Amino acid sequence: MSLNIAPTLKTIPFLEDVPKRALRAAGREARWFSLPAGWELFKAGEISNSIYFVLSGSLGAFRTMPDGRSDFIGHIRAGEPVGEMALFEGAFDDDGDGIPDNAPHTSSVYALRDAEMLEISRAGFDRLVKAEPEILTAMIRLMLTRLREGRKPNRRNAPKVFALVATSPTIDLKLRARSLKASLNKFGLKCRIVEETEGTDQPTGFFDRLEAENDVVMLVSSVGDTGWYRLSVRQADRIWVVGRADARPSNPLMPEDNSPARSLKLIDVILLHHGGERQAAKPAEWLDAANASRILHWEGMDGPSCERLARIMAGRSVGLVLSGGGARAYAHIGVVKALREAGIPIDFVGGSSMGAVVAACVAMGWDDAEIDRRIRKAFVETNPLGDYVLPVVGLVRGKRVNTRLHEHFGDAEIGDLGVPFFAVSTNLTDGTYLVHRRGLLREALRATISLPGILPPVVHDGEVLVDGAVLNNFPTGIMRELHRGVVVGSDVARAPEGLAAEDFADPPGFFGWVWKHGFSSAPPIAGLLMRSATLSVDPSAGRELVDVLVVPELRDIELRDWEAYDEAVQAGYEAAQKALASGELIDFCYGPKAQIPSVTIDKV
Numbered sequence: 001m002s003l004n005i006a007p008t009l010k011t012i013p014f015l016e017d018v019p020k021r022a023l024r025a026a027g028r029e030a031r032w033f034s035l036p037a038g039w040e041l042f043k044a045g046e047i048s049n050s051i052y053f054v055l056s057g058s059l060g061a062f063r064t065m066p067d068g069r070s071d072f073i074g075h076i077r078a079g080e081p082v083g084e085m086a087l088f089e090g091a092f093d094d095d096g097d098g099i100p101d102n103a104p105h106t107s108s109v110y111a112l113r114d115a116e117m118l119e120i121s122r123a124g125f126d127r128l129v130k131a132e133p134e135i136l137t138a139m140i141r142l143m144l145t146r147l148r149e150g151r152k153p154n155r156r157n158a159p160k161v162f163a164l165v166a167t168s169p170t171i172d173l174k175l176r177a178r179s180l181k182a183s184l185n186k187f188g189l190k191c192r193i194v195e196e197t198e199g200t201d202q203p204t205g206f207f208d209r210l211e212a213e214n215d216v217v218m219l220v221s222s223v224g225d226t227g228w229y230r231l232s233v234r235q236a237d238r239i240w241v242v243g244r245a246d247a248r249p250s251n252p253l254m255p256e257d258n259s260p261a262r263s264l265k266l267i268d269v270i271l272l273h274h275g276g277e278r279q280a281a282k283p284a285e286w287l288d289a290a291n292a293s294r295i296l297h298w299e300g301m302d303g304p305s306c307e308r309l310a311r312i313m314a315g316r317s318v319g320l321v322l323s324g325g326g327a328r329a330y331a332h333i334g335v336v337k338a339l340r341e342a343g344i345p346i347d348f349v350g351g352s353s354m355g356a357v358v359a360a361c362v363a364m365g366w367d368d369a370e371i372d373r374r375i376r377k378a379f380v381e382t383n384p385l386g387d388y389v390l391p392v393v394g395l396v397r398g399k400r401v402n403t404r405l406h407e408h409f410g411d412a413e414i415g416d417l418g419v420p421f422f423a424v425s426t427n428l429t430d431g432t433y434l435v436h437r438r439g440l441l442r443e444a445l446r447a448t449i450s451l452p453g454i455l456p457p458v459v460h461d462g463e464v465l466v467d468g469a470v471l472n473n474f475p476t477g478i479m480r481e482l483h484r485g486v487v488v489g490s491d492v493a494r495a496p497e498g499l500a501a502e503d504f505a506d507p508p509g510f511f512g513w514v515w516k517h518g519f520s521s522a523p524p525i526a527g528l529l530m531r532s533a534t535l536s537v538d539p540s541a542g543r544e545l546v547d548v549l550v551v552p553e554l555r556d557i558e559l560r561d562w563e564a565y566d567e568a569v570q571a572g573y574e575a576a577q578k579a580l581a582s583g584e585l586i587d588f589c590y591g592p593k594a595q596i597p598s599v600t601i602d603k604v
């Protein structure tokens, strides 16, 4: 006896107008099946002759990157079709054998939650389309939206369902979920908290409904071998593992499971801080124990760090990216000042080379006056690159730079910083770039500013690291991967600086040059090396991934003009004010007609 699938087909919004008779006929060509969370529906490249509809649960489409990693490109939610692209592409009979040729799927698709699926053969789908051609219009519209959104990273992929998992019985996660909800409500977002008593043993349809009716759903559980813990992590788009900063993570931290969020590494650690409590473990221990991709900090209960977490949940966080550019990067200090004055929060920050140094000042929680004082002391008043030596691995010894970095950044760990931070360096050993997201801040900075030939490179795990500017001077793509909100970028790069031909036509000897210029100014070889190292920097690379672009007007300030501080900062300030003038960013971060709170600065 075959199951009558026609009533099920009728529940799919795409098919609701199809006449009953056609539904019944198509139903004979359809197959119902369930797909447990984490299972594959099909792989990119597999040839297909059917289309699928998601009856309940949700699926994810992934493309394979050149380096073999899977890149998430979009959700396929309950009611939507999947695999339609291959079906449409294969609708033609190119080889003339009277049968449509089948085409391969463009991406791989996995169940992100337990899903119920319906597969309809090409013949069955053709019947439906003949009976109700409007189906095609709706599908083409959906395909175009998916294509457009898939290219814009981080829009449609918004996680909606968060599993908040307490790692200690002393954490009142319900209370914390309520604080997050209050912050989310301020953005006008609808939010629902589900606890064990309500959620245990609920069918997938229950979670689909929650998801359809809310902007954010929080499933609150605690680590353990309970049915609710397992169900909540299986149903989650993203897992937030909540730990106490004054505790060490147990290892293993969570029981084994094959939840999609875990296998896709969609996990964050949220560390709770109370007043003057000491942090018991290094952030890296928590990251490793939870196999998480990000570490976020929550100070107190309500307040700025709760608001930041709510923005991150809602995809309304702001990531600031600062480009390399030697002394030109002073302009970023003015950009930070303008952002703070306008009330724009900085939720993530990162950069390359001198851009990373300014980013580190923000991540350390320094206010404008402190950034000003420290940068003047470290770079403007005396040149940290002034300890010239007869070159073996660099023109300068680098000792001064090391001392300055130690003086200002001490033993701060990247994972401890209030604002999540990254710096980029270039790995000369294998020709790739390295993103520093853990370890000592000063070591990451030392690597990212090591312009080859000038400052000795950093050797890290046997790899030779130099300035991030060589390969990725404006790392906006990294910021895009780090969060879903907006990316504000300040770019001070330009075509590599010119060289004075007369310096090289008839070069003076060492003593002749020192006699004329003294010991403290850079010899022409410094400019020669800078130009060689940054020759391939495309001055507009990375700009296409930015939502708000700030390009300070720096005219003839050169990479080595360490004294042009005030002028560069002012140029950055003015350019940022201009870029923010529309007020759109404020609306994005706080909702329209926002009451702009005064910006607080996170201390380490």
Ligand SMILES: Nc1ncnc2c1ncn2[C@@H]1O[C@@H]2COP(=O)(O)O[C@H]2[C@H]1O
Pocket (backbone or CB within 6 Å): 048, 061, 073, 074, 075, 076, 081, 082, 083, 084, 085, 086, 087, 104, 105, 106, 107, 108, 109, 146, 147, 149, 150, 151
């Ligand atoms: N950006 C996207 N968002 C959601 N689904 C997508 C996206 N891109 C492709 N898909 C779906 O993933 C499927 C992969 O196989 P097809 O190419 O047959 O059809 C594709 C669409 O159904």
